[in-house]
Amino acid sequence: MHLETEHSDLQFASVHNNAVTPCEQSRVLRAAFEDRGQESCPEFRMMDKILFLNACIRPCSRTLELAEALLQRLQGDIREVRLQEASFSALDLDGMEKRHRAAQNQDFSDALFDAAKQFADADILVIAAPYWDLMFPAVLKTYLENVTVSGITFYYSEQGRPQSRCRAKQLYYVTTAGGFIGQNDFGFSYIKALAQNFFGITEIHRYAAEGLDVFGADVEEILRKTKLEMMAQFEENV
Ligand SMILES: Cc1cc2nc3c(=O)[nH]c(=O)nc-3n(C[C@H](O)[C@H](O)[C@H](O)COP(=O)(O)O)c2cc1C
Numbered sequence: 001m002h003l004e005t006e007h008s009d010l011q012f013a014s015v016h017n018n019a020v021t022p023c024e025q026s027r028v029l030r031a032a033f034e035d036r037g038q039e040s041c042p043e044f045r046m047m048d049k050i051l052f053l054n055a056c057i058r059p060c061s062r063t064l065e066l067a068e069a070l071l072q073r074l075q076g077d078i079r080e081v082r083l084q085e086a087s088f089s090a091l092d093l094d095g096m097e098k099r100h101r102a103a104q105n106q107d108f109s110d111a112l113f114d115a116a117k118q119f120a121d122a123d124i125l126v127i128a129a130p131y132w133d134l135m136f137p138a139v140l141k142t143y144l145e146n147v148t149v150s151g152i153t154f155y156y157s158e159q160g161r162p163q164s165r166c167r168a169k170q171l172y173y174v175t176t177a178g179g180f181i182g183q184n185d186f187g188f189s190y191i192k193a194l195a196q197n198f199f200g201i202t203e204i205h206r207y208a209a210e211g212l213d214v215f216g217a218d219v220e221e222i223l224r225k226t227k228l229e230m231m232a233q234f235e236e237n238v
Contacts, residue, residue, distance in 0.1 A: 048076035067128035164200025178213030
């Protein structure tokens with residue numbers, strides 16, 4: 001019963017896709033996700049935990065629009081972290097010392113480690129990040145520094161190799177670019193290497209819409225086609 005309710009929330013959002021602007025659509029979907037967050041029945045808790053890392057900065061982000069189309073297809077309990085609004089700090093000396101002490105005492109109860117625990121506990125990771133300076137916005141790197149914590153999301157083997165402590169086996173990376181990315185998605189390459197080497201994530205997918213800021217670009221059409229391609233690839237992968 002609860003699963004149906006949840007599904008219909010998203011159908012409601014989907015039905016309205018054509019009638020509202022991407023920004024309004026975003027709000028409808030957000031309401032659906034937030035409602036999901038308050039759900040507490042046991043069936044719901046058994047669903048996959050989807051951690052949605054939203055590194056979109058602009059209010060009418062095209063990257064967010066694509067990511068939301070993907071999230072409508074994924075089945076599970078979606079938790080969104082809006083990185084622009086979150087208060088993560090870059091790792092400094094004080095933070096390093098706290099990590100060191102926590103690891104020595106095997107006590108990661110400080111709230112500083114909550115994000116890493118949430119990350120380790122997710123079944124599926126979805127990252128939405130616009131293509132900035134051949135990479136992604138700095139808020140995403142800051143977040144990753146906060147969750148790449150030895151003792152929580154990974155540990156070092158006796159041979160000094162990182163070993164995963166994460167549940168996730170799937171990661172989806174969604175981006176949009178003003179120009180054309182070609183071989184230069186260094187942000188995705190980095191995320192992929194980190195996910196494989198530290199977090200043991202084996203299934204990694206990337207979806208990108210490009211050329212959105214090129215003079216004369218039909219942005220709606222590019223996004224529409226990218227969503228169709230994304231859904232086709234998604235169906236192939238499941
Ligand atoms: C700070 C900044 C850096 C950018 N760097 C690039 C870039 O290196 N290459 C490119 O093709 N587009 C670049 N763009 C354009 C964005 O990739 C493009 O507008 C993208 O669709 C923005 O995503 P959004 O609509 O989700 O905000 C940049 C935009 C900004 C604001």
